Amino acid sequence: MSIAENFLHEFEHEAKTTRRFLEQLPAGKLSWKPHEKSLSAGQLALHIASAPAGIIGMAMVEEVPAPDFGRSFDEATSVDQVLSAHEESVAAVKRQLPTLTDAQMGQMWRMVKDGAPILEIPRAAMIRNIMMNHIYHHRGQFGVYLRLMGAKVPSAYGPSGDEMPEFAGQKAGASS
8 A cells, every 4th residue: 555545544534533523613603712812713623624635735746835824714604614625625635645656755845935945844744744633733622622612522532521432332353
């Protein structure tokens, strides 16, 4: 199995968990923030939903300009918008990621500012760190948002205060 196929397998599994988190976003709390310096719930949810598509697009080329890290994030206008963005983003990753060969995954990828590299890492590390780990990080933040908003927090890697993981009901060694 190629590096890209391994990453895709993980991404598809995690995308299902991410969707379960996004589905819990209370429709009436899109502009809610836990702190004045924080993104709103609608901004964070839309970022989690849509970022993988943009990031995989950046991974497909050898060099990209640095984004404006100080820019404001769009705020979702509905939960349906967030879920639709998530579906589109997952589809983009499923379409593009498997086209990368192991050789391409090992090639250096660069982010540049004013013509100078500010980040230079193997493409596989870019996908792992910027696309996958980045989204897992924000999903964890979003779980805290959900708790503070009074919404249910889904299980991710183990029990949450609201939900047991699917595997918890199975005996060790049982198959599904």
